[in-house]
Amino acid sequence: MTTLIDSGFALLDLDSDGIAWLRLNRPEAANGMSVEFLQAVHAAIMRCHVETAIRAVVLTGEGKNFCAGGDVRTFAAQGANLPDYIREATAWLQTTASALTQLRPPVIAAVHGFAAGGGGFGLVCAADFVIAAESARFMPAAVNVGMVPDAGSTVTLTQIVGLRKAMQIFVTNPTLTAAEALEVGLLTKVVPDDALLAEAFGLAHAIAAGAPAAIAETKRLVWRGLGSTLDAQLPEEARAQSELARTADAHEGLAAVLERRKPIFTGK
Incomplete structure (x- = not known):
């Protein structure tokens, strides 16, 4: 693979078949999203926009979780500046999710651990395909911290699972197992934990062979x-x-x- 970006918070590699591998890289914080983290991920996605050799993108998270959503510790440390910080973070998250949906090549999210909050859950909803490990868990989480869903998920999740189920998920905030997420249509496929990357890259190579x-x-x-x-x-x-x-x-x-x-x- 050829390294395109190694910014610390985001890693982007490209192989000879046109498969890009974008890794969220803040494992010590469960890939929790700060403004700086979101800026790095957005920059990596924009690099994918200009690399014409890319035919599919595999999105993963380093460490034990795909993405735990917004970085609660960073948010809490803002004190009276929290509204301004949240406004900036939300703008970057929205831009990032939109950039994923507007990429020409399909995006395959390979999810392990938790995909939570506007960051993790929202990026799952913005992906074109979602392959999940059997042990993966999904939770919107926003209302639990007095916030609302974002990353466009109030549109995307509703389209994916329907209005009634989306309302239930957002408001009651269950922790969905991979099997439950597959049943409601949030996922493309569930595989054994040790087969996650092979399945995601196998799908990416199948897509790359297409027109x-x-x-x-x-x-x-x-x-x-x-x-x-x-x-x-x-x-x-x-x-x-x-x-x-x-x-x-x-x-x-x-x-x-x-x-x-x-x-x-x-x-x-």
Whole structure:
């Protein structure tokens, strides 16, 4: 792998197949999010935006947990300055979650330990695929500290699990096991703990073998559809189809079907 970023709080590597590995790196604080931490993670995601070789991103957390959410100790230390600090941290978290959804390559969150709060739970909701270890736990946590859900999760979770279930999760704040999170549709797959990274990278490599422009446009259309209407989305789909029909990958895909073989996509 080639190291693209090693900023302390965020680590970003890229392999020869176009798989980027983004690691949240504050294990001593369960990857709890401070302003500085969020700035580092956002910078790493923006690097993914400009690296055209990336075809999939695997997002993980170093240490025992994926991400415990906002750094409660840092928040409590702000005293009277807490509102200003929370405003800044929230802005960075929102920008970070939005940057994930707007990445052209799909994002696969590989979750172990806890994914909690606006940081951990919110990033899970902003990922395109979520693979979880059997021992993983999920908790929004916001109301327990007198806050509200953020990272756009009041939209994303509601779309993922439905209004009634989202309201129950946000307000009663259960700790969901991986099996329970899978049952309500929050996750893509649950695997044994020791198979987590292999499963996530296996999915990433399968995605990387696909037609990158078609996958990127599919991702864009699905996320755009959250805030759109059918009438607004139909012309967007038609435009994307017309543009993709000009690509070599589209012609290769059609030829492969006719010739009954596996397509070889080049990203052109």
